[in-house]
Amino acid sequence: xxxxxxxxxxxxxxxxxxxxxxxxxxxxxGKEKILFDTGETDKFIWNAESLNIDLKRVNKxxxxxxxxxxxxxxxxxxxHYDIAPKxxxxxxxFKDGNKYRCTEEGKAHKYVGADFDEEFLSxxxxxxxxxxxxxTKISDDVYLFxxxxxxxxxxxxxxxxxxxxxxxxxxxxxxxxxxxGLDTKKGLLLLLGCSHPGITNIIExxxxxxxxxTYGIVGGTHLIEAGERRIKxxxxxxxxxxxxxxxxxxxxxxxxxxxxxxxxEQFYANRTGSVIDV
Ligand SMILES: [Fe+2]
Ligand SMILES: [Fe+2]
Numbered sequence: 001x002x003x004x005x006x007x008x009x010x011x012x013x014x015x016x017x018x019x020x021x022x023x024x025x026x027x028x029x030g031k032e033k034i035l036f037d038t039g040e041t042d043k044f045i046w047n048a049e050s051l052n053i054d055l056k057r058v059n060k061x062x063x064x065x066x067x068x069x070x071x072x073x074x075x076x077x078x079x080h081y082d083i084a085p086k087x088x089x090x091x092x093x094f095k096d097g098n099k100y101r102c103t104e105e106g107k108a109h110k111y112v113g114a115d116f117d118e119e120f121l122s123x124x125x126x127x128x129x130x131x132x133x134x135x136t137k138i139s140d141d142v143y144l145f146x147x148x149x150x151x152x153x154x155x156x157x158x159x160x161x162x163x164x165x166x167x168x169x170x171x172x173x174x175x176x177x178x179x180x181g182l183d184t185k186k187g188l189l190l191l192l193g194c195s196h197p198g199i200t201n202i203i204e205x206x207x208x209x210x211x212x213x214t215y216g217i218v219g220g221t222h223l224i225e226a227g228e229r230r231i232k233x234x235x236x237x238x239x240x241x242x243x244x245x246x247x248x249x250x251x252x253x254x255x256x257x258x259x260x261x262x263x264x265e266q267f268y269a270n271r272t273g274s275v276i277d278v
Contacts, residue, residue, distance in 0.1 A: 001141065001184060002028040003191070003218070003276040004053065006035075006044040007073075008249045012271030016050060018043040019272050022069035023220055023250045025191055026053060027182065029141055034060040035085070036180050036191055038073025045073070045080050047272065056081045062088040062144065063114075064193020064220075065176045066097040071114035084126050088138060090146055091130040092176040094118045098164040099172060106162060106169045131178055135209055143181040148197040148205045154233045155198025158225055172196070181206065184278045186244065187215030194220045194251055200237045207241075215278070216245030218270050224253035231256050235263055247274065 006024040011017060022039035026048065035058050038044060048055045055077065064070050066089075077083075099113035121128055129138075136144040162169040174196035182189040188210065195202055199221045207214065217238070223231055238246065247270035248257060260267045268274075 001182060001278050003182070003189070003278075004028075004051065005249065005270055005272055005274040006047050006053075007039040008270065008272045008274075010269075010271050012273045014273040017047045017272045020069075022073070023064075023193060024070075024073060025219070026055075026058075027142065027180070027191075029139065029182070032060065032139055033058045034062065034139070034142065035077070036062045037064050037070040037193055038077055040069045040072045042073065042076035042080065045076060051273070056083060058083060058085050060088065060138065061085045062138075062178060062180060063093065064178050065090070065174060065196060066093050066099055066114045067194060068112055068114060070193055071116075074114070075116055075120075078124060084124060087121060087126055087128045088131055088136075088144060088178070089128065090176040090178055091132040093130075096163045096172070096176055100162050100164055100169055102160050102162045102169050104159045106159075108162070108164070108169055112161075141183040143183065145179045145181055145202075145206050145209070146177070147175070148177065148202050149208075150197065150201050152198055152200045152204065154230045155201050158196070161196070177202075179206065181210070182278075183212065184215055186278060187213035189216045189218065189245070189276070189278060190214065192217065192219030192221060195222045199223070200234055203237070203241070214241055214243050216243050216247065216276075218245065218247040218249070218276065220250035220252065221248050221256070222251045223248070223256035224251045226256065231259055235260065238264070245276070247276070
């Protein structure tokens with residue numbers, strides 16, 4: 001199994017690859033090529049081509065949540081290749097997809113949702129599987145986790161991220177968030193999109209639901225919105241888990257990355273072009 005980060009906010013060792021604020025992973029397992037998120041633009045396609053990866057053979061697309069920086073590459077993918085991969089999104093993806101960045105008080109200043117709707121996919125005869133179970137197996141070693149518990153007291157909803165319902169802007173609870181779990185020989189490798197429900201809420205829910213050992217956690221953590229206290233509490237939680245890989249990306253931020261780097265031997269900054277073979 002190989003996991004390639006096709007795009008992320010920053011460059012890794014391969015300086016030729018393009019970067020943007022966004023995230024996209026390619027999971028290659030057996031004969032399958034599964035995209036987990038698509039970044040904001042067509043740069044992930046450019047990067048794949050430059051890495052000699054054939055995205056024409058992508059047969060599944062999973063979207064972590066309905067934010068532009070994870071989803072707006074979808075239009076580009078379907079314009080670039082004549083393909084109709086099966087899509088996996090939360091049942092809340094379109095229902096609560098009218099997402100805005102607002103002031104703390106709820107005054108909208110920017111649409112931050114996806115740039116396509118359900119019809120756009122169905123017009124292309126794309127099959128959509130709406131994920132609503134806590135755990136969904138989509139392939140031999142690939143699981144999707146959803147419906148995360150919110151029992152961690154230091155992780156709160158971000159009041160500036162909201163969903164427009166009628167004339168109101170309601171605090172986004174990110175019920176659309178999906179996390180990928182890859183069942184590897186070494187244990188469960190978790191791929192995170194943005195972790196809006198809180199990385200600790202997410203991990204704790206998954207640990208409770210599965211008897212498998214967590215081998216690694218890779219992807220967006222949204223610790224960018226966390227203060228030092230929350231970062232330290234998250235670190236404390238992950239210390240007790242003994243994972244072999246911690247590879248944070250995207251919405252993690254320099255401060256949190258530095259703190260993790262100092263405390264965790266297994267930590268690395270997961271960048272554009274990073275590859276995990278497992
Ligand atoms: Fe994001
Ligand atoms: Fe997000």
